[in-house]
Amino acid sequence: MPKARDHGQGALYWVASRGMWKAVLDVGFDPYTGKRLQKGLYSKTKDGAVKKLNTMLRERESLGRVLDRSTRVSDLADRWLDDVSHRAKPSTIANYRSNVRAKIAPVLGRRLISELTPTDIRRMHAAIRASGAGDASVSSAHRTLVTMLEFARAERISTENVAMLTPPRRAQPGKKRESLTREEAKALLALNDARWTLGLLTGLRSGEARALRWEDIDFKRGVARLSWSLTGASFVHGCGGTCGKKTAGACPQRKMDISDDLEWIPLQDRHVLVRPKNGTPREIPIPKDALKQLQDVAQFAVTPNPHSLVWHRADGSPKTNTDDNQDLRAALLAAGIDRPAATTHWLRHSYVTLSEHAGVPWAAFSGVSGHGSTEASDPYRHVLTTEGRRAVDSLTAWVAQ
Known part of the structure; x- marks a missing residue:
């Protein structure tokens, strides 16, 4: 029989089948069934059970709840990934899953959320570096863990985000962001290729460029409406894990791992169109030369x-980011520029750098490239489009000098 205690102050039981004392405390009611919820902790001694009960009472009094002492990092990761998959974009989900699978779970998977310490976080950082990965990989995994532990706080599994107390060390100073010189930009534009003209003179993102469809081009007004971004989605088993296939992509009932709340359009295989990075379509002015090229x-x-699609593979299938990077390097070589490490993001950085050198106001060129908040700029879209046109024309003239 439990020892008599004041109402609401819990109880102590001797559990003969386990040979242990059990501390039990009411922690509320199930919102769906209305049944009473209890939290129970075991101890080999009565004194130990009393201490655990008193700890639960203090937590309930100061925090309004009793801390979860049974959820492990791996369990939390499953719950969190299932939750976030209904909101995040495919590339974000894939990055989260990769970080959990390869970097977080191997080191912290069996640790209890309630017992995580700064030492555990530093141990994860060290393990990632020991695998040969760099500071960028450590930072990526750390950001994923921070987001996951914030979910734990919201779910009342923990009271603090220990990962926020233990940021990874700062990355060692490395190479500056690469961009093309004025002369290189001029040589690339001389190829008269609309892909690189748009990328260099508007800061168009690779995913936005590869998603561009002919219906998005308004030749009469000379603008392009950036409504989508092209990305690759991952597959998940649609069979509940019963098909016997090792990879989800081989499952006969495979499904796209895409948020239910995300607006998207399937194209081919893993290729899908999703709303752009900030979620809001925007219009950009098309440079005069690019308009003729298009x-x-x-x-x-x-x-x-x-x-x-405006740009696609020879067989009509969508291009990948790798395709885009390879095409850029080939174009640079054709222009007499040997930059084997170039990526399409160089064009975006070049756009910002060259615009600054050309004296184009930030408000004008950031509105074209989408670096700023579109929500704030929506009421002034017509004005910004006009300013954007001037910015593009100014940059074009400066590069051509």
Whole structure:
């Protein structure tokens, strides 16, 4: 029989089947069934059970709840990934899953959330570095863990985010962000390729460029509406894990691992269109030269194009970011520029750097590239489009000098 205590102050039981004392405390009611909820902790001694009961009472009094002492990091990761998959973009989900699987779970998976310490976080950082990964990988995994532990706080599993108390060391100073010089930009523009003209003179993101469809081009107004971003989604088993296939991509009932709340359009295989980074479509002015180049592309296209994409592979399938980077390097070589490490993000950085050198106001060129908040700029879209046109024209003239 439990020892008599004041109402609401819990109880102590001797559990003969386990040979242990059990401290039990009421912690509320199930919101769905209305049944009373209890929290129980075991101890080999009566004094130990009393201490655990008193600890639960203090937590309930000071925090309004009793801390969860049974959820492990791996259990939390499963719950969190399931929750976040209903909101995040495919690339974000894939990054979260990769960090959990390869970096967080191997080191912290069996640790109780309630017992995580700064030492555990530093141990994870060290393990990632020991695997040969750099500071960027450590920071990526740490950000994932921070987000996951914030979910734990919201779910009342923990009271503090220990990862926020233990940031990774600062990355060692490395190479500055690369960009093209004025002369290199001029040589690239001389190729008269709309892809690189747009990328260099508007700061167009690779995903936005690869998602651009002919219906998004307004030749009459000379603008492009950036409504989508092209990305690759991961697959998940749709069979509940019963098909016997090792990879989800081979599952006969495979499904796209995409948020239910995310607006998206399937294209082909893993390729999908999702709303852009900030979630709000924007219009950009098309440079005059690029407009003519796009007209030529539309007029003389001979390859299949089932998705009506402006830029695509020869067989009509969507391009990947790797394709885009390889195309840029080939274009640079054709322009007499040997930059084997170049990526399409260089064009975006070049756009910012060259615009600053050309004296274009930040408010003007950031509105074109989408670096700023579109929510704040929406009421002034017409004004910003006009300013953006001036910014693009100014940059074009400066590079051409």
